[in-house]
Amino acid sequence: MFNQYESYLFDLDGTVYNGEKPIDSAISFITKLNQKGIPYGFITNNSTKTPEQVADKLRKFGLHVEANQVVTSALATALYVKKNVKEARVFIIGEIGLETAFSSFNKDDMKPDAVIIGLDRHITYEKMSQAARLVREGALFIATNPDRILPSANGLVCGNGAIVAAISYAAQKEPITIGKPNKEIITLALEQLQFQKDKTILVGDNYETDIMTGIHAGMSTLHVKTGVTLDCSNFEKQPTFSISSLDRWQLEEV
Amino acid sequence: MFNQYESYLFDLDGTVYNGEKPIDSAISFITKLNQKGIPYGFITNNSTKTPEQVADKLRKFGLHVEANQVVTSALATALYVKKNVKEARVFIIGEIGLETAFSSFNKDDMKPDAVIIGLDRHITYEKMSQAARLVREGALFIATNPDRILPSANGLVCGNGAIVAAISYAAQKEPITIGKPNKEIITLALEQLQFQKDKTILVGDNYETDIMTGIHAGMSTLHVKTGVTLDCSNFEKQPTFSISSLDRWQLEEV
Secondary structure (H helix, E strand, O other), X not given: OEEOOOEEEEOOEOOOEEOOEEOHHHHHHHHHHHHHOOOEEEEEOOOOOOHHHHHHHHHHOOOOOOHHHEEEHHHHHHHHHHHHOOOOEEEEXXXXXXXXXXXXXXXXXXXXXXXXXXXXXXXXXXXXXXXXXXHHOOOEEEEOOXXXXXXXXXXXXXXXXXXXXXHHHHHOXXXXXXXXXXXXXXXXXXXXXXXXXXXXXXXXXXXXXXXXXXXXXXOEEEEEOOOOOOOOOOOOOOOOEEEOOHHHOEEOOO | OEEOOOEEEEOOEOOOEEOOEEOHHHHXXXXXXXXXXXXXXXXXXXXXXXXXXXXXXXXXXXXXXXXXXXXXXXXXXXXXHHHHOOOOEEEEEOOHHHHHHOOOOEEOOOOOOEEEEXXXXXXXXXXXXXXXXXXXXXXXXXXXXXXXXXXXXXXXXXXXXXXXXHHHHHHOOOXXXXXXXXXXXXXXXXXXXXOOHHHEEXXXXXXXXXXXXXXXXXXXXXXXXXOOOOOOOOOOOOOOEEEOOHHHOEEOOO
């Protein structure tokens, strides 16, 4: 297969690496993009890491990546709030990735414009209760991502979506969710990276998150069988392309 | 109004007291029941207290109450599990009320038959994750009650239903819920108290929890306007009776 996409947007886990293990076909493909001067970027639902931390991990795999090529759900959420709520005062639950993304915002624990929920592995009952109270009192309710579960050294653990579900149940309100499979993260990433949607292809392994995000955003998608979803054929909406690995993807000279 | 019910089942908060303040009409009514030898009992969705602790609070208001007249959602849940899973090994999230109710059960953190969730104000991310993992691996998923929020000295806080919602979202499974407004708590309470359903009336202030429980269980209900719901007239299914307070309820000689 060959193509003439002008820019590439990659999912990370299952697409570029599996946990701490790089996926060779992806590493050599992205290296080739870099050599040919074809722009690429990365999107991740992980809100706990900063773009710098993510870039650093990718550099350890031998890739050439700057922090501004990485759009985390935390960064996308900060961009979303900046665009939609003028001088927003925020109440945040989250880790370093989210705290960094919102470092320029005013914090307000009592009467925020928006309550932002990202994964916090040190979440407490009191923090969840406070978030629920503030949402009930009228603050915008925004979730970085809806992930149900995550792999960890101790087996599966709760994703951010679980924390959000608790607050949503207590507050009787559904959140605005930025991360995959919602198109918001794509819209904000394309803007941030200055990529054109119809000339960009989204590369991912997980049908329900990555490919659906591209479908929701109305852009081309490339499914790789190196992670979660090994077969897309039974899904109603098909990815634009589905290949075993990025070894199978030829780059036309652009 | 007068009646010939042979036994009375009372909700607590909003019906017998409001927080730390007794509701006089209820106290004098229950005192009269005691004098006339008419049996009465109490049901509560609170799973954090033991029946003894609840009885003790009621005795401080001058009532004659033994611990075995109190059915908490924790006790009802333990009775439910005892009936439905022979020699169940359990994994529990909860406070002293739930721990006491399950003190005779075998605990198993790795391969329990059932995962039991009651309100735990010291809940951690790791405990929620472990519960979700065990439910995903096939353990029965049981919630003491579905409360969204609770009043507290710091304003509204998350009820047990919020914790349950987080685990349910991560595990992609709905729990069996014992507490109000589900009829299970009534069925188990009537059995425990040896009351006959068609000769017992359920007294409560909250339409959506108390009165709906009685409606779900198919028993008589008496709504009192001393707590949450001040007017039932717009609801499709009506309580059997609705009165301003228990001062308005005459006891026929039995």
